[in-house]
Amino acid sequence: xxxxxxxxxxxxxxxxxxxxxxxxxxxxxxxxxxxxxxxxxxxxxxxxxxxxxxxxxxxxxxxxxxxxxxxxxxxxxxxxxxxxxxxxxxxxxxxxxxxxxxxxxxxxxxxxxxxx
Amino acid sequence: xxxxxxxxxxxxxxxxxxxxxxxxxxxxxxxxxxxxxxxxxxxxxxxxxxxxxxxxxxxxxxxxxxxxxxxxxxxxxxxxxxxxxxxxxxxxxxxxxxxxxxxxxxxxxxxx
Numbered sequence: 001x002x003x004x005x006x007x008x009x010x011x012x013x014x015x016x017x018x019x020x021x022x023x024x025x026x027x028x029x030x031x032x033x034x035x036x037x038x039x040x041x042x043x044x045x046x047x048x049x050x051x052x053x054x055x056x057x058x059x060x061x062x063x064x065x066x067x068x069x070x071x072x073x074x075x076x077x078x079x080x081x082x083x084x085x086x087x088x089x090x091x092x093x094x095x096x097x098x099x100x101x102x103x104x105x106x107x108x109x110x111x112x113x114x115x116x
Numbered sequence: 117x118x119x120x121x122x123x124x125x126x127x128x129x130x131x132x133x134x135x136x137x138x139x140x141x142x143x144x145x146x147x148x149x150x151x152x153x154x155x156x157x158x159x160x161x162x163x164x165x166x167x168x169x170x171x172x173x174x175x176x177x178x179x180x181x182x183x184x185x186x187x188x189x190x191x192x193x194x195x196x197x198x199x200x201x202x203x204x205x206x207x208x209x210x211x212x213x214x215x216x217x218x219x220x221x222x223x224x225x226x227x228x
């Protein structure tokens with residue numbers, strides 16, 4: 001089991017609510033990622049970070065925002081949730097240059113978000 | 117755009133049989149990885165193969181890579197019910213630097 005945690009695991013909320021999805025890792029990894037995945041479909045990178053105070057948008061446009069104030073913490077925020085945001089959100093982290101798996105990513109269990 | 121693309125198959129096999137799935141990609145890569153995802157969970161890394169390798173084994177897993185055809189295959193031998201999952205390939209091209217592009221995934225169901 002990877003030491004990367006996501007909360008909540010499941011969230012059902014109404015339209016217009018502000019939400020924050022939490023992601024924390026205890027492996028000291030510099031790089032962290034957020035992916036969006038619809039059931040049975042591929043993963044789409046929506047945000048990534050290469051270290052503290054570094055955040056970049058991914059390949060899939062997203063209305064969410066992220067912050068990286070601490071190495072271990074990479075929360076994702078939606079200011080006003082909509083039904084189109086209903087999806088699974090996966091957080092991952094990776095290290096660079098250590099171990100035999102150069103850029104293996106470690107994934108959290110995911111947050112399944114439903115916006116009514 | 118997605119660089120890793122599996123043949124979008126849903127495999128249903130009997131326990132003990134072998135399962136093979138394929139992945140194709142578009143650009144040059146440094147390495148290709150395979151991940152497993154159990155229903156409703158995060159992904160777990162299975163195996164990484166570098167661009168200068170042609171075949172790699174890990175337990176019951178065998179991965180091949182053909183850079184001339186930009187394709188890879190994952191073979192699971194002597195499948196078990198616990199192998200029931202979705203399998204994704206991921207490549208680091210064209211991003212490099214620890215960004216990965218994931219394919220659509222292959223769903224494998226192993227019937228006990």
